[in-house]
Amino acid sequence: MDVEETLVLVKPDGVARNLTGEILRRIEAKGYSLVDIRMIEPDRALLAQHYAEHEGKPFYEPLVEFMLSGPVVALRVAGNRVIEGFRSLAGTTDPTTAAPGTIRGDFGRDWGLAVQQNLVHGSDSPESASRELGLWFAS
Ligand code: RTP
Ligand code: MG
Numbered sequence: 100m101d102v103e104e105t106l107v108l109v110k111p112d113g114v115a116r117n118l119t120g121e122i123l124r125r126i127e128a129k130g131y132s133l134v135d136i137r138m139i140e141p142d143r144a145l146l147a148q149h150y151a152e153h154e155g156k157p158f159y160e161p162l163v164e165f166m167l168s169g170p171v172v173a174l175r176v177a178g179n180r181v182i183e184g185f186r187s188l189a190g191t192t193d194p195t196t197a198a199p200g201t202i203r204g205d206f207g208r209d210w211g212l213a214v215q216q217n218l219v220h221g222s223d224s225p226e227s228a229s230r231e232l233g234l235w236f237a238s
Pocket of ligand 2: 221223
């Protein structure tokens, strides 16, 4: 067994479209466990830390504006190989080409905006998961 924890965010589009329950249902149906949950209105400082790797990229500012547009639901999720497993449930970044059956493939929308509204974030490595869980579940 390789039990891990990962940070999942239901982004503002997912919360606004009432998809939080559907996303959590898929996570639990896969066999992963919900360890903690918080609804958060992130500020720029939190988002700057969370998205530090993307600073300077063309989509960075629109991404931050999108993430400031409404509340986010943060999930601490545990399970065997859950970091890779959740990213598989989420599908690829671009919702237009994400496979049907994935969260982004089934529900994500590309309105031609600078940032796709792709509903969820999932940590991409054990190091990212540890760092991001510390940011979103601080204190
Ligand atoms: P995430 O971090 O949200 O789980 O998504 P990801 O790994 O699939 O994508 P990443 O490359 O880390 O990008 C973070 C988020 O930035 C937005 N993005 N827009 N317009 C673009 O080309 C573009 N590229 C990335 C998406 O919201 C993506 O989830
Ligand atoms: Mg990423």
